[in-house]
Amino acid sequence: xxxxxxxxxxxxxxxxxxxxxxxxxxxxxxxxxxxxxxxxxxxxxxxxxxxxxxxxxxxxxxxxxxxxxxxxxxxxxxxxxxxxxxxxxxxxxxxxxxxxxxxxxxxxxxxxxxxxxxxxxxxxxxxxxxxxxxxxxxxxxxxxxxxxxxxxxxxxxxxxxxxxxxxxxxxxxxxxxxxxxxxxxxxxxxxxxxxxxxxxxxxxxxxxxxxxxxxxxxxxxxxx
Amino acid sequence: xxxxxxxxxxxxxxxxxxxxxxxxxxxxxxxxxxxxxxxxxxxxxxxxxxxxxxxxxxxxxxxxxxxxxxxxxxxxxxxxxxxxxxxxxxxxxxxxxxxxxxxxxxxxxxxxxxxxxxxxxxxxxxxxxxxxxxxxxxxxxxxxxxxxxxxxxxxxxxxxxxxxxxxxxxxxxxxxxxxxxxxxxxxxxxxxxxxxxxxxxxxxxxxxxxxxxxxxxxxxxxxxxxxxxxx
Numbered sequence: 001x002x003x004x005x006x007x008x009x010x011x012x013x014x015x016x017x018x019x020x021x022x023x024x025x026x027x028x029x030x031x032x033x034x035x036x037x038x039x040x041x042x043x044x045x046x047x048x049x050x051x052x053x054x055x056x057x058x059x060x061x062x063x064x065x066x067x068x069x070x071x072x073x074x075x076x077x078x079x080x081x082x083x084x085x086x087x088x089x090x091x092x093x094x095x096x097x098x099x100x101x102x103x104x105x106x107x108x109x110x111x112x113x114x115x116x117x118x119x120x121x122x123x124x125x126x127x128x129x130x131x132x133x134x135x136x137x138x139x140x141x142x143x144x145x146x147x148x149x150x151x152x153x154x155x156x157x158x159x160x161x162x163x164x165x166x167x168x169x170x171x172x173x174x175x176x177x178x179x180x181x182x183x184x185x186x187x188x189x190x191x192x193x194x195x196x197x198x199x200x201x202x203x204x205x206x207x208x209x210x211x212x213x214x215x216x217x218x219x220x221x222x223x224x
Numbered sequence: 225x226x227x228x229x230x231x232x233x234x235x236x237x238x239x240x241x242x243x244x245x246x247x248x249x250x251x252x253x254x255x256x257x258x259x260x261x262x263x264x265x266x267x268x269x270x271x272x273x274x275x276x277x278x279x280x281x282x283x284x285x286x287x288x289x290x291x292x293x294x295x296x297x298x299x300x301x302x303x304x305x306x307x308x309x310x311x312x313x314x315x316x317x318x319x320x321x322x323x324x325x326x327x328x329x330x331x332x333x334x335x336x337x338x339x340x341x342x343x344x345x346x347x348x349x350x351x352x353x354x355x356x357x358x359x360x361x362x363x364x365x366x367x368x369x370x371x372x373x374x375x376x377x378x379x380x381x382x383x384x385x386x387x388x389x390x391x392x393x394x395x396x397x398x399x400x401x402x403x404x405x406x407x408x409x410x411x412x413x414x415x416x417x418x419x420x421x422x423x424x425x426x427x428x429x430x431x432x433x434x435x436x437x438x439x440x441x442x443x444x445x446x447x448x449x450x451x452x453x454x455x
Contacts, residue, residue: 033302054323055249055393063454071447072252072380072392078303078452089392091399091427092249092275093331096324100344130311131302132276135323137345172347 006200011151011181014198017042018224019108019149019179023049027105028058028098030139033077035149036108050084052104054135056095059087076135099135100142107143109136111150111178113165116212118175118187120148121167133170140171152180152209159211161185161192182206184224191215196222227386229435234409235261237435238374243271245330245370245401246284247377250276250303252394254283255378255411256445258437262376263287271295273330273372275323275397280306282445288316297370299323322350325367327400332369334403334432339368375405379428382412383419386433387426395427402428409435413442 006014016038023029023039025047031037040062043049051060054076061082069080098104113121120140124130140146154160161178178185183206184196193215197203207214235258238244244262248254263286270293277298278285287293288307295317301308311318321329322344332340341364345351355366377398380391388410390398402408410428415438 053393055252055396057393065455066448066450066453069448069453070392072394074250074252074393074452076249078250078449079454080448080452089395091390091395092323092327092397093400096327100324100342130320131308132298132300132320133322133345133350134300134302137322137348137350138324141344169348171345 006181008151012038013041014181015149015151015179018184019147020044022147022177022179023047023106025049028052028103030054030099030104030107030143032107032109032136032139034110036110037077039108039149045084050086052095052098053081054092054095054099056090056092057081057083057087058090058098059084096135096138099138102142102144104139104143106145106147107139108147108149109139111148111160112154113167114148114150114161114175114178115164116162116192117190118173119165120146120170120174121165123170124168126168136170140174145176146174148175148178150178150180152182152206159209162211163213182209185210185214193217194221196224199223226384227430227433227436228384228415229409229437231257231261231437234258234435234437235265237407237409238262238265238267240267241269242267242373243273243371245372245375245405246272246274247375247396247398247401248274248278248283249393249396250278251283251446251449252392253378253390253396253398254278255376256283256443257439258376258409258411259283259287263290263292268292269294271297273297273370275299275326277301277304277307279303279449291315295319297321297326299326327397329367329370330397330400330404333371334400337369339366341365342367370404372401372405374407374409375401377401377408377410379410379412381414381416381421382410382433382436383416383421383430384436385418386410386430386436387418387421388412388428388433389421389425390427399428402432407435408433409437411437411439413439
């Protein structure tokens with residue numbers, strides 16, 4: 001059976017669209033840089049979620065136009081934003097009390113590598129790229145639920161999901177769910193469990209592109 | 225007491241070899257005018273504490289590019305490839321902290337504490353050269369407090385007594401840094417008479433501020449960065 005291929009851009013959008021469905025009405029959510037930020041494009045605001053930004057905002061909405069851009073109002077990635085009703089501002093210390101204190105319902109982050117037991121590596125490639133940690137470690141360790149949104153393989157086409165990470169960790173055993181353009185995978189009791197398969201993917205392809213043991217439940221899995 | 229100070233007098237308190245905290249997260253809250261005055265003064269061998277290093281040729285990046293900074297204590301340099309390259313070439317020493325740990329170390333310094341214990345980064349390379357202890361059955365890294373000789377911060381409004389009000393996401397590291405330095409210099413976009421700010425609305429009380437410097441003209445650096453407008 002031949003499946004339709006997604007372009008990288010379509011794949012990123014597909015991941016963001018699927019990730020949006022993880023958000024429950026009223027939740028406090030943080031969106032990392034990259035695919036997580038794309039979730040804003042698909043967010044159903046009827047859910048009245050409050051998006052947290054590390055630089056001291058609860059209730060950011062979306063990136064805004066040049067006309068409405070405010071020089072004092074950016075998200076943690078530097079983009080100009082607008083706000084939802086009920087938004088608040090605070091300093092960086094309180095911002096991380098919100099994270100470390102357990103008030104963040106979900107964090108969505110990207111990944112360079114993920115391990116079979118839910119370890120995350122996304123902050124450095126030794127000798128190549130060390131931009132710093134930012135808020136990543138605190139989000140990974142302390143969000144009540146950590147969902148990784150990432151392409152299934154890296155730019156070289158190699159699996160990002162491995163038996164164990166080779167890059168320096170952001171945090172150990174922190175990941176709850178992995179959403180890629182091919183699959184939704186949960187980390188359950190230090191094991192990876194396939195829970196959904198993309199319309200464009202086959203089980204064989206997912207297994208081939210995942211370099212770690214994957215539990216596949218019996219019967220038909222939901223498609224997305 | 226009137227703390228309104230001429231910018232050069234305020235900056236002249238900064239000496240070679242000192243540790244300087246600089247407020248801001250991106251453009252909002254970065255004291256560009258104070259940074260430029262420090263650059264003009266020619267002060268060298270500085271240790272800077274700032275969330276990030278702004279972006280190439282902007283803000284503290286100008287000090288770093290001019291070779292005035294020996295050491296940078298920071299959280300993330302992803303938007304500054306120039307400083308990342310200087311770090312890789314060993315032209316500047318960089319210490320990375322998780323962002324919330326950086327601000328908490330500053331907050332502790334300001335609160336007269338020696339340090340605190342946190343499990344952030346406990347299973348990572350960050351714990352390698354730090355003391356790890358067990359308290360109440362939980363393993364944590366001992367994080368030391370941070371203080372500076374001088375803090376340079378930015379506020380929207382100040383009064384001549386030194387009370388400060390920040391605006392929107394320009395608050396960020398400024399309130400914590402205002403508590404954690406021997407000398408605190410605040411640049412403000414407007415100075416109002418003492419008594420005209422609502423006491424309930426003051427973010428940093430006057431006791432923490434030594435010098436209030438008025439920004440007479442908001443230069444381009446304070447404005448919108450076109451490459452960050454996405455729609």
